[in-house]
Amino acid sequence: MLNYVKLEATRMLRNKRYIIFVVAFPVGFYLLYSNLWGSQVDEATGVEASVILMVSMAAYGALAASIMSTAVPWSQERQSGWLRQLQITPLPSWMIIATKMISALLLVLPALLLVVLAAVITQHVSLTPGEWATLIPVMWVGTIPFAALGLIIGSLVPPDTAQPLAIIGMFGLALLGGLWFPVDMLPQVMRTIAHALPSYDYASIGWEIVAGHTPPGPAVAGILGWAVVLCGLAIYAYRRATVRA
């Protein structure tokens, strides 16, 4: 299994789409935005924009990584016959999807950590050791629902459809989740939708941590709920995709 995880990680790190969307985009936008508005201070919490932006862009990078490393590659593997090649080896079927999930989580780390690194280096963002120790693991594990969503897309549709769906899913979740601009700027209806999304829960946990609060209960419950539902669906979709008729 370690062998398989290594293979998946190697291939994605050589994938241009992954590098551009996942690594270059969030870091690039962080540098841009933090230079424009980084020194503004949020009135409600007293937290500098450079810190909030760090959470937002790290969240976007992590979300993008988890969807982009799952949906399209997985759909392509199903269609190209690579899945069949794996099915006729001793590799157990459950290990294929487990590996996909683990690899996706591993591939979230570069996106997450590079934005944090950029924030620390260019904007001298500093948090207490306790805040760092909560923020990074929470933002890491919090991508599970998104990786599951990517796997669902990859299991259900062919690559031609998976590509736009993954991109819509990624930007839709990022925009409505408030990662690009505050959700409060949206009309009421959109705001209600936004609050129900896992990306909003995900990012707000991050924002609360950097504001020195404990992660809010509803957001944690929200993301856990999404994780359970989407993982369940991912397993169902995977079974459906690999059923031996």
Place this chain on the structure above:
Amino acid sequence: MNAIALTDVSKSYGEILAVDGLNLTMEPGRTVALLGPNGAGKSTTINMLLGLIRPTAGRIQVFGRTPDEAVARGDIGAMLQEGTLIPELTVRELVDFIRRLYPDPLPLDHVLQMADLTDLSSRRTDKLSGGQTQRVRFALAIAGAPRLLVLDEPTAAMDVESRRAFWGSMRSYAARGHTVLFATHYLEEADENSDRVIVVAGGRVVADGTAAEIKAGVGGSSVGFSLGGQSSACLDALPGVTGVEILSGAVTLRTTDVDATVEALYRKTTLDVRNLQIHGADLEDAFLALTQPAEA
């Protein structure tokens, strides 16, 4: 114990019966060709052997186990009809990955050598030609040193040169005592590379034996030579001959036994035989001959 045993195996897709009560057994260590026209049920049979699809009825055993168990134990390696590789990886990385999934694989360098990939091992798989890709897929099939190697129309995308090299690799794998089953619709390939040919048509076995036996059964082979001005009197009495045609001094003998006919031609006649030519049974003739009685 048989390497493969299929008992009354059927597979239907809705109304269409792809495999129709197939019975066949195959001893270990043999190289067997599954010969048949497109739509004969070859791929369906192979996919059932690999556990990729389930038979509608009947029982399949691979080394005395279910296909799923045999796959899980690493007893089977296969090259399926379609399958692209992971573009971002090199040949070596890919082959080594598959190899390590098996409990008792071949050494990596050995696999690369057998598939003639040593010089290409550090190349990305999306930079390979069609023939080279097929070689990688062959390497993936043998990497785990499976007892049973299954190849589904492996040379479909290859040119003549690649085909020859490919069958050489296959024979060297078979020579190590492994069992090989390959599907093809080329009679020549079945003839040259197997020691037993199972002909399937319409989802059933219509002939089973050595390539020579099957061609003899079809009676489609012919022996031709220049007769010049010599007498053709005794030609239709030669062993195996079923028909004689003479066209401006060129003879064509239809025969059910090429070896016996040619031997007799040289030993038992006083003819001066020139420009001897032997043609195997024509594939289409063979299938027409074999499938018609089955349908009648």
